[in-house]
Amino acid sequence: MSEQDCLFCKIIDGEIPADIVFESKTAIGFRDINPQAPIHMVIIPREHVATINDIDAAHEALVGSLFSAAKQVAADEGLSEDGYRVVMNCNEAAGQTVFHIHLHLLGGRQLRWPPG
Ligand code: 5GP
Ligand code: ZN
Numbered sequence: 182m183s184e185q186d187c188l189f190c191k192i193i194d195g196e197i198p199a200d201i202v203f204e205s206k207t208a209i210g211f212r213d214i215n216p217q218a219p220i221h222m223v224i225i226p227r228e229h230v231a232t233i234n235d236i237d238a239a240h241e242a243l244v245g246s247l248f249s250a251a252k253q254v255a256a257d258e259g260l261s262e263d264g265y266r267v268v269m270n271c272n273e274a275a276g277q278t279v280f281h282i283h284l285h286l287l288g289g290r291q292l293r294w295p296p297g
Contacts, residue, residue, distance in 0.1 A: 219289030
């Protein structure tokens with residue numbers, strides 16, 4: 182399932198260290214190395230899926246589990262009540278740089294809308 186040369190598959194396999202804050206059967210969450218907010222987590226499926234464009238019906242439960250993970254991590258970080266943002270970028274125009282789908286979970290400051 183893991184893809185050679187995929188940074189996030191390497192984090193899942195333990196080849197690259199990460200500050201892991203969440204683990205389930207289907208997903209893991211860790212602190213972003215270049216945080217854009219006081220709390221910035223990355224939540225990824227254990228299965229390699231490159232972009233939103235590669236999600237199919239068989240991935241629906243997997244993708245749903247990313248949101249369950251986000252809700253849990255937000256609660257653990259004390260963000261539930263104040264609020265937080267969950268976003269997934271797709272391809273270059275949206276700023277995707279790692280081609281293994283991931284939710285960004287951002288919180289701990291007032292977030293502007295729309296994003297730039
Ligand atoms: P994207 O730009 O693809 O939406 O998001 C990729 C995210 O992964 C970026 O926010 C980037 O800072 C983060 N990132 C890239 N390399 C690493 C790494 O080696 N470790 C961690 N923890 N985050 C990373
Ligand atoms: Zn991967």
